[in-house]
Amino acid sequence: MEKESWSQFEKKLKKQVGATSYNRWLSKLKPQDVLSDKAIITCPNKFVLDWVKSNFYKDISITFKEVTGKEVLLGLETSNPQKDKTDKCLSIPSQLPLPGTENFLYGLPFLNREYTFDNFVVGECNQFAYASALAITERKSLRYNPLFFHSSEGLGKTHLSSATGQKIIATHPNIKVFYTTAEWFTHEMIQSLRKNRILEFKEKYRKQCDVLVVEDIQFLKGKDKTQDEIFYTLDTLIQMGKQVILTANADPREIKDLKDNLKSRMGSGLVADITPPDYETKRKIISRKCVEENVTIPEEVADYIAQSVKTNVRDLKSALINLIANSSLLGQKIGLDMAKQTLKSFIKNKAVTVEDIKKFISHHFKTTPEKLQSKSRSRSVAYPRQVAYYLCRKYTETTLSDIGICFGRNHSSVLRALNNFETSIRINKSIRDALNYLTDKFEKTCL
Ligand code: ADP
């Protein structure tokens, strides 16, 4: 990239994110490979890289496009991975490329080499997805084909699909793993059509790859032509016994504006969802990240972060990185006050109590907190009570026994009701829709 364009890019980026953020995080970015369809920008070390990736990727990418006028796929890397590996506070080793796999690991979009099974923390929320991913790396059976991960953002879909791709490459070096996103696939397809190279494009995906990962399928909404192309690609690969891994922000059957044949093709293998992490998993993720960053934080701070960040793993990790950065910039030890101060912006959900939920449910279902607490088993009370239990589990850290106490029930009665309710959510779409509507309303009014 020419010097002039780069300094223009720097200026614009500074304006976009503000001088403080720019000076702290972005002033050391450097252009590396800038090709016609991809560009790699480097950060001085892994710590900055993590932070830049999770906080400024969009700004960088928009600004880059504005300055160069090019639609390129942007990759962020550390400028000197070897040096990072010896850096004491950056103890996680980035994986070395495996012989013969460079194209697939270095091509763009690329499998993120930092996302491995080893550094994926397993908990109740992602156990099923994790186990299915691991199962396909053994390549014994193609029953899970396609394997479809879905969740809201920041819960590990990219991490798991990248880990799966890498493990397959590591254990079967001859297998060609193609990793792409629905957005990039669409972009490539349009470019190929323009340049009269659509046959080449079709061949690349249908004939040259053994494992295909396509992320963020929801991007295809309403894009009929790309949907047709991806349908035939998936169909061909699956019929040839090649593994396909897909990710999206919703169950394939519930993504709107997607053709029915594609929905059913994508849902015809194994569909695994990942839910937000429970308290225990959050604690494990925090401990893990602290080990990686070589810092120790007091128990009460770890507890506070786990209790407070309710959104997703990305926010949880960012909150922790932010805290570590602040402590090192201020030269102060991490304590509860600093954590509270630093985490303000990450704590999107203010603490909700069981009493708030009782009030909200009573109002919505036109009943009263007293009735919810009563012995009544009539459906007009039992159903709202189940929903209330569900919200208590989702939005508070209250244990089942304590929820029971608040509703005049014991632990096992709450557990049974929750299990029944979760089964009906899975099998009954109208309950699911009603619940989605209700949780939206709850989040808007109570959080
Ligand atoms: P998604 O693709 O679902 O939006 P990502 O896979 O990009 O989410 O995950 C967001 C961040 O959270 C990444 O840094 C990822 O490593 C981390 N992450 C998500 N789940 C886990 C997990 N179970 N263990 C460790 N890190 C995780």
Ligand code: MG
């Ligand atoms: Mg992702």
